[in-house]
Amino acid sequence: MQSSLRLGLAGLGTVGASVIRLLNTHADILSLRCGRPIVLRGVAARDRTRDRGIDLSHVNWFQDPVKLAESPDIDVFVELIGGSSGPAEASVRAALNAGKHVVTANKALLARHGVELAALAEKRGVSLNFEAAVAGGIPIIKTLREALAGNQVKRVYGILNGTCNYILTRMEREKLSFETCLKAAQDLGYAEADPTFDIGGFDTAHKLALLTSLAFGSEINVDAIMINGITGITLADIEAADELGYKIKLLGIAEITETGIEQRVHPTMVPKASAIARIDGVLNAVAVDADFVGELILVGPGAGGNATASSVVSDIADVARGTALSAMMGRPAGHMVPYRKNDVGRLQSGYYVRLSVYDRPGALAAIATRMAERGISLESIVQRSRAPRADAPDVSNRSNPQPVILITYETSEAAMNEALDLIHRDGNVSEAPHFIRIEQL
Amino acid sequence: MQSSLRLGLAGLGTVGASVIRLLNTHADILSLRCGRPIVLRGVAARDRTRDRGIDLSHVNWFQDPVKLAESPDIDVFVELIGGSSGPAEASVRAALNAGKHVVTANKALLARHGVELAALAEKRGVSLNFEAAVAGGIPIIKTLREALAGNQVKRVYGILNGTCNYILTRMEREKLSFETCLKAAQDLGYAEADPTFDIGGFDTAHKLALLTSLAFGSEINVDAIMINGITGITLADIEAADELGYKIKLLGIAEITETGIEQRVHPTMVPKASAIARIDGVLNAVAVDADFVGELILVGPGAGGNATASSVVSDIADVARGTALSAMMGRPAGHMVPYRKNDVGRLQSGYYVRLSVYDRPGALAAIATRMAERGISLESIVQRSRAPRADAPDVSNRSNPQPVILITYETSEAAMNEALDLIHRDGNVSEAPHFIRIEQL
Numbered sequence A, B: 001m002q003s004s005l006r007l008g009l010a011g012l013g014t015v016g017a018s019v020i021r022l023l024n025t026h027a028d029i030l031s032l033r034c035g036r037p038i039v040l041r042g043v044a045a046r047d048r049t050r051d052r053g054i055d056l057s058h059v060n061w062f063q064d065p066v067k068l069a070e071s072p073d074i075d076v077f078v079e080l081i082g083g084s085s086g087p088a089e090a091s092v093r094a095a096l097n098a099g100k101h102v103v104t105a106n107k108a109l110l111a112r113h114g115v116e117l118a119a120l121a122e123k124r125g126v127s128l129n130f131e132a133a134v135a136g137g138i139p140i141i142k143t144l145r146e147a148l149a150g151n152q153v154k155r156v157y158g159i160l161n162g163t164c165n166y167i168l169t170r171m172e173r174e175k176l177s178f179e180t181c182l183k184a185a186q187d188l189g190y191a192e193a194d195p196t197f198d199i200g201g202f203d204t205a206h207k208l209a210l211l212t213s214l215a216f217g218s219e220i221n222v223d224a225i226m227i228n229g230i231t232g233i234t235l236a237d238i239e240a241a242d243e244l245g246y247k248i249k250l251l252g253i254a255e256i257t258e259t260g261i262e263q264r265v266h267p268t269m270v271p272k273a274s275a276i277a278r279i280d281g282v283l284n285a286v287a288v289d290a291d292f293v294g295e296l297i298l299v300g301p302g303a304g305g306n307a308t309a310s311s312v313v314s315d316i317a318d319v320a321r322g323t324a325l326s327a328m329m330g331r332p333a334g335h336m337v338p339y340r341k342n343d344v345g346r347l348q349s350g351y352y353v354r355l356s357v358y359d360r361p362g363a364l365a366a367i368a369t370r371m372a373e374r375g376i377s378l379e380s381i382v383q384r385s386r387a388p389r390a391d392a393p394d395v396s397n398r399s400n401p402q403p404v405i406l407i408t409y410e411t412s413e414a415a416m417n418e419a420l421d422l423i424h425r426d427g428n429v430s431e432a433p434h435f436i437r438i439e440q441l
Helices: A014-025 A027-034 A065-070 A085-095 A107-124 A138-149 A163-172 A180-186 A202-216 A235-243 A304-320 A363-373 A411-428 B012-025 B028-034 B065-070 B086-097 B107-124 B140-147 B162-174 B178-189 B202-216 B235-244 B305-321 B365-373 B413-426
Strands: A005-010 A037-042 A060-062 A076-079 A099-106 A152-159 A245-257 A261-273 A283-292 A294-301 A348-357 A378-384 A402-408 A435-436 B005-012 B037-042 B060-061 B076-079 B101-104 B153-159 B246-257 B262-269 B283-290 B294-302 B346-355 B379-383 B400-407 B434-438
Touching: A005 A014, A005 A085, A005 A304, A014 A027, A014 A037, A014 A304, A027 A037, A037 A065, A060 A138, A060 A202, A060 A283, A060 B028, A060 B365, A065 A076, A065 A085, A076 A085, A076 A245, A076 A304, A076 B202, A085 A099, A085 A107, A099 A107, A099 A304, A107 A202, A138 A152, A138 A202, A138 A283, A138 B140, A138 B305, A138 B365, A152 A163, A152 A202, A152 A435, A163 A180, A163 A245, A163 A283, A163 B012, A180 A283, A180 B060, A235 A348, A235 A402, A235 A435, A235 B379, A245 B413, A294 B434, A304 B140, A348 A363, A348 A411, A363 A378, A363 A411, A411 B153, B005 B012, B005 B065, B005 B086, B012 B037, B012 B305, B028 B037, B037 B065, B060 B065, B065 B076, B065 B086, B076 B305, B086 B101, B101 B305, B140 B153, B140 B202, B140 B283, B140 B346, B153 B202, B153 B235, B162 B178, B162 B235, B162 B246, B162 B283, B178 B294, B202 B246, B235 B246, B235 B346, B235 B400, B235 B434, B283 B305, B305 B346, B346 B365, B346 B413, B365 B379, B365 B400, B365 B413
Parallel strands: A005 A037, A005 A076, A037 A060, A076 A099, A261 A435, B005 B037, B005 B076, B037 B060, B076 B101, B262 B434
Antiparallel strands: A152 A245, A152 A283, A245 A261, A283 A294, A294 B294, A348 A402, A348 A435, A378 A402, B153 B246, B153 B283, B246 B262, B283 B294, B346 B400, B346 B434, B379 B400
């Protein structure tokens, strides 16, 4: 048996504590599977006194994660601090520079500095592993960079944020408002006190940026992502989707098109019968369309300490076995293809449009004309009676706008934006039109 | 860049031709991803003249796969001949003995000789890779032996045979008989002229035996599997399942129980709302329950030349990168746990029972009493009127047995077998009772 693999672990939050618990629980089996023991030599965290339910008495304690990263006593630095800069970035750089393998769950750091860090790791002859950074316990990184090595990926998409999916699922199942479900997610610890990062779509975007790069061999570009979160989704949208045979999911989607790469994060209406529509609650799912294998879908827990720890330890086991990839993104960092952005205006999809239309003669006709002028065909126009609801505010003092829902056939984003802009300016609607893309996944 | 990885490929059927096409199509990207070119140096197949749509003019041709396996001109032997013995076994042994890495899609060979071949590979310091042997393009081998290295697996189950799933799906969707759908599967090339291996559940069993061993670290034991195929499934069963809120799927299921490992292949009624119920047509799906990650489900094409080639090339890429596992089953062959078989009689599940009951006073009461004597609680008893069907044989000359369906609460297999045996012997039924297990997956 080879010598032990010695770990230093920085960040003792939920995931960090779960990783240590896993390493303790399965020490024997990991040793057997990896051909060598895996031992925790040092930890770094701010608060030493907090009870985390794990015994750390035999482990060296570091105040400064950089010092731990540089310690001659470790072979692998496990970064679970989080954040795209600060101590996480400093310690990962220090570890790589000191010739240590790195395992991280830090999507924000990699979305910002991934290619540069990959180059640094290669230069130092160590591996940079990040299975836990995307979709929690789902082995999508291993699948993309190893299992699909013989494929050209055409599209990757998925539900990458359990918080948003939890909120949308509860809204749909229990006919609750967005605000009520967000509060429930916060009470259950699924959403942060400041939920912007999740519900604004930014967390999904960071993960998508990494998947895109792995899928297409392109440089990581989170700034190129069109991002719409779920804050604008109302119960009325969910109910209308249901009636039309759709569910609303926050998807991250990356595709190779003729003019470049398209990356977007937005609420999406997907047919109820599709596989992705059936992923409910805090689950995540990632679908990959590739030229030889066809479509693969991986479903599993997207968050949670234990599930994420499973991915962290998968990376550690690869290092212990000597089978961790030397190229972080599945190809040498010097061979990442420069990012070429698709013109989003060219993006084609169907649209669900919710309008608040003044109840006056010719209003609907004017709206339909604006659509027609931009070459947009309407599949249906539904004027919804504003039935009084128990939880609805009293509407008796309002003016008379009525909700109208339009479903369009496939059209370009550019045409849709122009048409909606004109409709808004024509003054037949009481507020800016609200739309959701429809994808036939 | 390192020197080329040189392949010898034996067996030029659908998968073999797809592998060569993939290697040609993606030669550049594979070279970039693996850090070295992958080149085909020799092939072995019986018929040299057949047009396979691939250019083999620059490749050495071997009549005897053993000669190819031993050729000093190759580093990796790719076995796509099939069969648990004969040339497949001989050539794989020869390759390992000659110190060549092996990539194989041969589930039958590994189900019979896997542990022994794993030991041989270890002894020779080469890897034995078999991603394509289970569930076609789905990376379930990599997931179990690498991604879940930090988990104790509790259960693995799935739809592992696309032919059976195609037949069951068509029966359900189009209300067709088993025979009609089998014929359709044969016409489409999904089923062999002799379909026994698929519809009898044996193909599923071979795959399950490999998953079981990977999941639990136990020796491969295909003989311990309880196997029921789908030949006994009638349209009446499918329709009754539908009314009761279930679908019928042929599942392979392996579980760790207190008394040992339980492996079984049988038609299973699964709730319509379950993830596994929604896998239709030729798709495969594998679900893994493990202690840290929770449940993962992988869905994808379970067969087909290109999808299977994707898995074969994934293994080849691992070898090219130097990241193929040295332990075929994820742990040293000498440390596989001896197989301890669960007592199947202890197996608990609900049951769907279809009886053909003579229409006479006291018959149903006698049947219910037999169940009660064995401690089996009935959830429901449905006497189905035998409505005449267009495709049903004329029943006017028959005696008067009526179809009766019983749904039981969870009970042991032993109790169920005893009760059904007594019911049959009591003479109130015109034929042996037919049952399907119900699993709340």
